[in-house]
Amino acid sequence: MRTTLCDTLGIDLPIIGFTPSEHVAAAISRAGGLGVLGCVRFNDADELDKVLGWMDANTGGRPYGVDVVMPAKVPDEVKGVDPATLIPAEHREFVDRTLAQLGVPELPEGQGRDGVLGWLHSVARSHVEVALEHPIALIANALGSPPADVIAQAHDAGVPVAALAGKAEHAARHVERGVDFVVAQGHEAGGHTGEIASMVLLPEIVDAVGDRAPVLAAGGIGSGRQAAAALALGAQGVWTGSIWLATREYLETMPESEPMQQALVAATSADTVRTRIYTGKPARLLKTRWTEAWSQPDAPEPLPMPLQNLLVAPAHNRIHASSDPSVVSMPVGQIVGRMNEVRPVADVVADLASGFTDAVTRLTEISDA
Amino acid sequence: MRTTLCDTLGIDLPIIGFTPSEHVAAAISRAGGLGVLGCVRFNDADELDKVLGWMDANTGGRPYGVDVVMPAKVPDEVKGVDPATLIPAEHREFVDRTLAQLGVPELPEGQGRDGVLGWLHSVARSHVEVALEHPIALIANALGSPPADVIAQAHDAGVPVAALAGKAEHAARHVERGVDFVVAQGHEAGGHTGEIASMVLLPEIVDAVGDRAPVLAAGGIGSGRQAAAALALGAQGVWTGSIWLATREYLETMPESEPMQQALVAATSADTVRTRIYTGKPARLLKTRWTEAWSQPDAPEPLPMPLQNLLVAPAHNRIHASSDPSVVSMPVGQIVGRMNEVRPVADVVADLASGFTDAVTRLTEISDA
Numbered sequence: 001m002r003t004t005l006c007d008t009l010g011i012d013l014p015i016i017g018f019t020p021s022e023h024v025a026a027a028i029s030r031a032g033g034l035g036v037l038g039c040v041r042f043n044d045a046d047e048l049d050k051v052l053g054w055m056d057a058n059t060g061g062r063p064y065g066v067d068v069v070m071p072a073k074v075p076d077e078v079k080g081v082d083p084a085t086l087i088p089a090e091h092r093e094f095v096d097r098t099l100a101q102l103g104v105p106e107l108p109e110g111q112g113r114d115g116v117l118g119w120l121h122s123v124a125r126s127h128v129e130v131a132l133e134h135p136i137a138l139i140a141n142a143l144g145s146p147p148a149d150v151i152a153q154a155h156d157a158g159v160p161v162a163a164l165a166g167k168a169e170h171a172a173r174h175v176e177r178g179v180d181f182v183v184a185q186g187h188e189a190g191g192h193t194g195e196i197a198s199m200v201l202l203p204e205i206v207d208a209v210g211d212r213a214p215v216l217a218a219g220g221i222g223s224g225r226q227a228a229a230a231l232a233l234g235a236q237g238v239w240t241g242s243i244w245l246a247t248r249e250y251l252e253t254m255p256e257s258e259p260m261q262q263a264l265v266a267a268t269s270a271d272t273v274r275t276r277i278y279t280g281k282p283a284r285l286l287k288t289r290w291t292e293a294w295s296q297p298d299a300p301e302p303l304p305m306p307l308q309n310l311l312v313a314p315a316h317n318r319i320h321a322s323s324d325p326s327v328v329s330m331p332v333g334q335i336v337g338r339m340n341e342v343r344p345v346a347d348v349v350a351d352l353a354s355g356f357t358d359a360v361t362r363l364t365e366i367s368d369a
Numbered sequence: 370m371r372t373t374l375c376d377t378l379g380i381d382l383p384i385i386g387f388t389p390s391e392h393v394a395a396a397i398s399r400a401g402g403l404g405v406l407g408c409v410r411f412n413d414a415d416e417l418d419k420v421l422g423w424m425d426a427n428t429g430g431r432p433y434g435v436d437v438v439m440p441a442k443v444p445d446e447v448k449g450v451d452p453a454t455l456i457p458a459e460h461r462e463f464v465d466r467t468l469a470q471l472g473v474p475e476l477p478e479g480q481g482r483d484g485v486l487g488w489l490h491s492v493a494r495s496h497v498e499v500a501l502e503h504p505i506a507l508i509a510n511a512l513g514s515p516p517a518d519v520i521a522q523a524h525d526a527g528v529p530v531a532a533l534a535g536k537a538e539h540a541a542r543h544v545e546r547g548v549d550f551v552v553a554q555g556h557e558a559g560g561h562t563g564e565i566a567s568m569v570l571l572p573e574i575v576d577a578v579g580d581r582a583p584v585l586a587a588g589g590i591g592s593g594r595q596a597a598a599a600l601a602l603g604a605q606g607v608w609t610g611s612i613w614l615a616t617r618e619y620l621e622t623m624p625e626s627e628p629m630q631q632a633l634v635a636a637t638s639a640d641t642v643r644t645r646i647y648t649g650k651p652a653r654l655l656k657t658r659w660t661e662a663w664s665q666p667d668a669p670e671p672l673p674m675p676l677q678n679l680l681v682a683p684a685h686n687r688i689h690a691s692s693d694p695s696v697v698s699m700p701v702g703q704i705v706g707r708m709n710e711v712r713p714v715a716d717v718v719a720d721l722a723s724g725f726t727d728a729v730t731r732l733t734e735i736s737d738a
Contacts, residue, residue: 001735001736001738002735002738003735003738167638167639168638186566186568187556187557187566188556188565188566188568188569195639196557196638196639196703196706197555197556197557197566197567197568197588197589197703198566198567198568199555199557199566199567199568199588199589199590199595199598199599200557200589200595200638200702200703200704200706200707201638203592203594203595203707204638204706204707219566219568220566220568220569221568223572225572225601225602225603226568226569226572226602228598228601228602228732229568229597229598229599229601229602230568230598231731231732231735232594232597232598232601232728232729232731232732233594233595233597233598233728234594269536269537269565269569269570269573270536270564270565333569334565334566334569335569337537337569337573338569338572338573356736357736359601359602360601360729360732360733360735360736361736362600362601363597363600363601363729363732363733364729364732364733366370366371366372366600366729367370367725367726367729367730369370369371369372
């Protein structure tokens with residue numbers, strides 16, 4: 001299972017694993033893939049710096065990457081205005097009322113932390129600055145092309161840039177702007193996602209960018225069969241996210257995530273919903289009592305990015321602390337239906353690789369018959 | 370490109386092609402696949418009988434199948450009640466008003482035909498009766514398991530039965546009821562479709578039915594790369610529909626369909642919508658001014674099956690006669706974005722087969738590297 005992407009990135013397997021957990025990211029890199037650390041959870045760039053230092057010491061010298069969230073259009077935010085003041089009272093009241101109805105307790109005095117600021121452009125830029133001081137192999141942007149100066153900054157440091165695309169025209173635009181890898185994010189993916197499913201989207205994007213950029217397949221990839229399908233469709237590698245949420249290493253970073261893992265392990269592929277309630281843009285989440293509350297007639301329309309996440313982040317902290325699997329708020333793709341146990345990262349990687357070989361062997365027999 | 374399905378059905382290529390056109394179906398069978406004629410357009414079983422007689426004479430002795438529409442739950446219909454009386458005036462008024470707004474002329478006096486009755490259970494049963502008098506190789510049901518006595522009737526005649534499934538649990542139930550082939554219909558497919566995309570759905574269904582039934586992949590399949598992906602995911606063959614709408618042979622059956630083909634050829638993969646306006650159940654259609662009108666605030670909720678189709682069928686006749694590509698009402702999958710010219714059926718089949726071989730060759734190189 002070796003593509004030119006492996007040579008470009010210095011990895012053994014064309015498996016890119018996005019995760020907010022440094023323990024998972026390091027384990028993916030050690031297993032021969034490329035762990036990509038999601039930075040949105042870091043409000044403070046110094047905190048990210050410390051964690052990347054840990055990555056440098058724990059990836060066994062294997063490459064790793066980082067993922068920031070930079071909307072192509074910079075929202076009018078934090079220009080002397082506290083963004084929190086832009087959130088309507090109706091929305092705050094709905095959140096408070098809903099949490100009470102769902103039986104989610106308030107946080108004990110002094111606990112809890114600020115809303116997640118990583119969605120703010122200024123914070124994402126500070127992530128890039130810090131990351132480039134580490135030996136990273138990739139900067140990915142989870143929302144379209146990064147700004148031109150960020151691409152230039154990465155290239156000056158010799159670091160390639162990846163960007164997500166849910167349409168072929170977006171992929172072509174990324175490449176014109178200098179993006180080095182396109183992540184084709186199918187409808188079935190977790191997190192921000194468009195309407196076109198991987199089976200259709202992936203070859204469209206591969207053909208749209210031609211040999212100007214390798215394409216990574218995201219959305220629905222959790223097994224070697226799916227990796228083989230993605231590569232049959234023209235991808236040079238797979239971009240996986242959801243499957244790493246149900247790994248043992250995830251708990252090393254976030255030990256309080258056991259109820260979340262229980263909820264994921266119990267879910268079927270039908271138990272996700274694509275909604276704007278997480279960030280203001282359509283994103284696929286685990287379907288729980290929390291997401292269902294937002295589809296009731298009394299629920300307000302979600303706010304635009306970045307306000308929606310500022311609104312719900314404190315609620316997510318309360319939900320997280322409540323340890324109730326039935327109210328979990330977590331981006332995850334339809335592949336959640338196959339995440340049926342919590343496993344070590346190395347086992348997941350090994351299964352992807354061996355399942356790929358099995359699928360190709362089976363296909364070759366069919367082709368030769 | 371040969372699987373056990375080929376031996377079971379007596380075909381050269383594991384490509385099943387669903388189409389309402391007998392000219393297309395016969396051409397698919399002659400090219401080595403299995404043409405499956407959709408029967409829903411036949412209000413009169415004698416008319417179907419005549420067309421199947423034509424198929425018998427024009428498939429060069431190659432096998433073909435038929436597709437009927439039998440909801441698992443029989444609606445309370447036509448029991449002494451004219452179903453037309455069950456359609457609310459508000460719905461009829463909306464349709465009339467919308468057609469006027471869209472500039473769709475009324476049909477000339479004496480033209481036009483009845484609503485499509487093939488959605489009615491009684492009519493679908495008459496299709497089965499007639500079809501079994503011909504040397505058909507397959508009966509497919511486009512809506513879940515057929516009734517037990519229909520499965521028994523087909524099996525008594527030595528004809529295997531296929532049924533569509535959008536969830537693994539439905540697929541398992543089909544097989545328990547005696548269905549011989551499961552068509553895994555992904556979210557990206559045209560016509561009736563669920564929420565789970567092919568990349569995730571297909572291996573789930575393959576694993577759910579195990580070796581009890583071969584699985585055909587439907588949804589997003591229009592090229593050999595996609596066929597290779599489907600077979601990598603465990604399918605024994607592909608079930609294709611949309612791609613046959615843009616063939617020359619289609620016009621031999623329905624010469625008035627040129628504006629529809631123009632609309633399909635111009636559409637991108639983003640130009641579809643999943644809506645209940647065609648039959649009352651969620652189905653993916655080409656997005657046009659007609660479908661958009663139904664998503665406006667003044668549009669009524671679609672009616673349940675079979676009433677919704679009885680409501681819109683006369684409108685579809687007017688739309689069809691108007692020759693305006695911008696108002697076409699046509700089920701089609703996201704693969705429409707790759708249907709960029711009207712081609713002979715044999716060319717489409719040949720490209721599927723050669724594209725499959727190319728994709729497998731590429732995968733084998735990756736696997737060996």
